[in-house]
Amino acid sequence: MEGVVDGTRSTKVTAEEALQLHAMGRPGKLEIRLTKPLTTARDLSLAYSPGVAVPCQHIAKNPALAYDYTAKGNMVAVISNGTAVLGLGNLGALASKPVMEGKAVLFKRFADVDSIDLCIDTEDVDAFVNAVRHLGPSFGGINLEDIKAPECFIIESRLRELMDIPVFHDDQHGTAIVAAAGLINAAHLTGRDLRDMTLVINGAGAAGIACAELLKAMGMRPDKVLLCDTKGVIFKGRTEGMNQWKSAHAAETKARTLAQALEGADVFFGLSQAGAVTKAMVRSMADKPIIFAMANPDPEITPEEAREARADAIVATGRSDYPNQVNNVLGFPYIFRGALDVRASTINEPMKIAAAEALAALAREDVPDELDAAAATRGKRLKYGPDYILPLPFDPRLISRVPPAVAKAAMDSGVARRPIADLRRYARDLSAKLDPTGAALDAILEAVRANPRRVVFAEGEEEKTIRAAIAFRNAGYGTPVLIGREERVFDTLRTLGIDGSDGIEVHNARLSGANRRYADYLYGRLQRRGFLFRDCQRLVNQDRNAFAACMVACGDADAMVTGLSRSYAVSLEGIRLAIDPAPGHLLFGISLLLTSQGTVLVADTAIHERPDAAQLAAIAKASAAAARRMGREPRVAFLSFSTFGDPKGQIPESIREAVALLDETGQDFEYDGEMAADVALDPTLQALYPFCRLNGPANVLVMPGLHAAHILTKALPRLSSATVIGPILQGLSRPAQIVPLDAPTSTVVLMAGLAGYQSIVR
Structure with a gap:
């Protein structure tokens, strides 16, 4: 859920792949780029000495001008001490840096917000607060991340009091906002009113308490919310394992266990651990139960189990391989975008509620065709309903819907220092800010994941091809078919230290049982173009591009990719032996x-x-x-x-x-x-x-x-x-793609995915 775009089941990522990505080229995921031309000595004089003195003097007289003359207004600090890194626990500040860099990447990718990760090496609350409080001049906002409870509550509260820029702990509020958006729609679909619903939250950490606070602010009655932790229900009078934040949500109830709390409940929010909820607990809930099992990587109860217990349940998880993913990336980039653009002094409850309502409203709109590709392959379009109560993370409309709602709430609640006069124009400007191509590519690959393909990797003995095939399989795009000698392929796998060849096929062209059929097919095509049968047999035996193209042309595979070991022209020549352009189409x-x-x-x-x-x-x-x-x-x-x-x-x-x-x-x-x-x-x-x-x-x-x-x-x-x-x-009448000779592994995987997608929509 937290900052994760894809869940672990649908996109299996190996340790080697993750390390390779972070180490390749320039280590890490970020760099700083110039926004002004600095080519000549005059450029340098304007940007630095003596020209830089002019904006310095103006800012000294009027601090608000820092937003006009520096990057402050679009800069967020992503800050952690590493005491609660993902689900890995207290790894320390340095080990949290890859996550903080990743958060900065998501800010840029989804909302064009620049950010810098700052990892503070202390678990002392006072020291942490003092380190952050003096950073205000450099940043337009502070995103706190991966800080354990209850310290995170103290840190955020104190920094909000001390700083005049937004301070936002995403582990708390990001999860709460997205979950609240889903609950708005789930309540609508089941004919419920938020004020009358009973909610059980399992997990009294940062996210669980934030969910309780936000939903109460949205109108849910305090006596209808039961908060549970590892000791059971948090009830009035309980002393074991309590603190001031839990005590604030203690309820007057006779329920003492999670099972007792769920009896007759309308809604369950899980922010705890896998397996915490049983089918019997689900059966004890009210009609049309709403179950948000958000533990990652494995939910408190799977959607399959929940629906076996109650077919009328609406289920959400934190994973992308199930419908209704509660994903923080739907929230924090766009919330900060809106807050920064009105120069908000804080992110308050009205702004959070506005973000949740905007997300809910977007899910009720028609889904654009380019986003609906994945669902269409299952024979069912994405449509507002029990399996679609939240927008998809790569929906390009998010940038034009959520920030304007947040900005308006900031203006209405009096925390905006630069109001936006024309919110419609602001929304249009935001739409133009981000390139939709990345979202479209995401949607295309999601379609392939929803309808896995058999894609032939013609140069199956190449190390880069083998890596790409493994990544293709791990991404859930389908079955990679490697053309090569089995012993060579498996020797390379062992040399690379890659475990497991499950889900991968290896075909030796010379020894293939389809060899004669492919030769006959080629001979039927080429006999009047100067080819003898033995020429076609030789092509099938020795030319892996020709063999791969025959596999695709004869329906033994859906698509192919090649190009790493031969020039584009030579690769295309091999493909064209077996595959023609589609009738009426230009190649x-x-x-x-x-x-x-x-x-x-x-x-x-x-x-x-x-x-x-x-x-x-x-x-x-x-x-x-x-x-x-x-x-x-x-x-x-x-x-x-x-x-x-x-x-x-x-x-x-x-x-x-x-x-x-x-x-x-x-x-x-x-x-x-x-x-x-x-x-x-x-x-x-x-x-x-x-x-x-x-x-x-x-x-x-x-x-x-x-x-x-x-x-x-x-x-x-x-x-x-x-x-x-x-x-x-x-x-082409059958999908085939050719990569450049110097293509990295990621490009090979992408082109294989694009070829697979062409086989779906052709």
């Missing part, structure tokens, strides 16, 4: 160019050296459709050295013909050309051409030829922080 490649400004689709980056006008038009239409599948409204620019006829040339003429072809057929997306790349990407330059049809920077670039596409996609990652994914092959 071409799309690359995703991920930059700090967002993602741009570039095509064609794989096939056509000099596409003619008809091919350019077809590439534009198919690329626009791909952009929509990734949650983008396409704006297509046909690139050239020329902008609208200046200067003249042969290439611009073919582009103008392509635009004319699109005009004749009528399209429902923006497109224009020919134009230079800077015009395509810069609205201020587009304004020089008032007739330009694009209403903003292009997000799909149709290249005039393969040479230009290669120059762009190969040079840019070496010259900047941009990342290129692809080319992603489009238009």
Whole structure:
């Protein structure tokens, strides 16, 4: 639940994979990047001495200007002493650092909030508070993390009193907010009123007590809430194992055990340990019981067990492999986003309630197609109901729904120091802040996880291929099929120290029982193209790409991936021996160019050296459709050295013909050309051409030829922080993807997942 995007069952992560990710390249998960050009001596003079003295003097006169002249307003400190790291206990400050870096990554990924992790090496409350209280000038907010109870209550309370910026302990309030959102919808579906419901919370730590406090603030009657710990029910008069925070929620009740407390209860919140709830306890609850079993990695009772006991139960867990995941990432990034943007002095109860209500409201809306891919593969669309009471963590609408609600609550409750006049425009600006491509890729891979695929990894003896196959299996995407000699594959596994080959198939092309069938298939295709049967037999025996493509073409696998040991052109040649383009489709490649400004689709980056006008038009239409599948409204620019006829040339003429072809057929997306790349990407330059049809920077670039596409996609990652994914092959009748020769393991896994997804939707 806490800060976890995927649960442990659906995404099995090995220790080796985790260590490899954290150690690869630059160690850790964070770095600092410049936001201003610092190229010349003059740039340095403005940014540092003597220019930096000017903002210093202005801030000294008016401290509020720090938000205008420094990064303070978008900077959160993620702070821990490591006394309660995940479910691992007291590991100490240093060992908590990977988690704190991870939290900073989630802040950036989901809400574009910059953050720095600070691990404070003390368990003394006074020392911890004194270390943090003086950090206010540097940060716009403080996110406390992984601090054990009851110290976390004292620390947060004191820091909130001492600091004039938001201080938020996510282990407490993040869980409470997301769980409350789910409860709002569960109550609605079962016809209950929050004020009349009886709630039992098992777990009287930070999250359990925060849930009780927030739900009472939302209207739940105190006498209807029973809090339990390892000693049983917390009742008035109990002395064993008590403290002031538990005492505040002591109830007047005769129940002494969790089982007794659950008799007739409407709702159960579990924040304790696996197996704490039995089927008999569930059967003793009220009709249509609401069960939030949120212990991680294993819930207090599984949804299967709960529904065996009561078919009418609504069940949520902290895991992604079950419906209704209570995931803190639905809350903290967006809560801080809204609080920072109004320069809130604190995060108060109205802001927490507003976040919960916004999350609940979003789950009641129709789910966009790009998010519904996973559910659609199960034959059932995601729709508000017992199995969908919370938004998905990668829903791109979260950024435009939760922060405005939090900001409004901050303004209404008087803690906002910079009110936002137009919340609708603010919501639109937030939607533009984050690139939806990452969410779309998440949705695509979730669809594969929901409908696992058999994907052939053609270069099965390569170490990187084997690592990728293991990761593919562990991610829950399906069964990887390695083409290679079994002894070589298993020797490599042993050398790598990777345990377990379960869920992995190895096929030796030369010894395969399907060898003759594949040779017959190839001979039927190639006999009039100069191939003898023995040529086809040799291809099947010796060319792993041809063998893998035959497996896919003959229905023995769903998709394939290759490319690590052979050039793109050679790999494609092997695939094309067995797989043709789909009827009526153009074969071409799309690359995703991920930059700090967002993602741009570039095509064609794989096939056509000099596409003619008809091919350019077809590439534009198919690329626009791909952009929509990734949650983008396409704006297509046909690139050239020329902008609208200046200067003249042969290439611009073919582009103008392509635009004319699109005009004749009528399209429902923006497109224009020919134009230079800077015009395509810069609205201020587009304004020089008032007739330009694009209403903003292009997000799909149709290249005039393969040479230009290669120059762009190969040079840019070496010259900047941009990342290129692809080319992603489009238009084959059977899914196959080719990775670059230098592709990292993560890219191989992603391309295998994309190939698997193509087999689902083709």
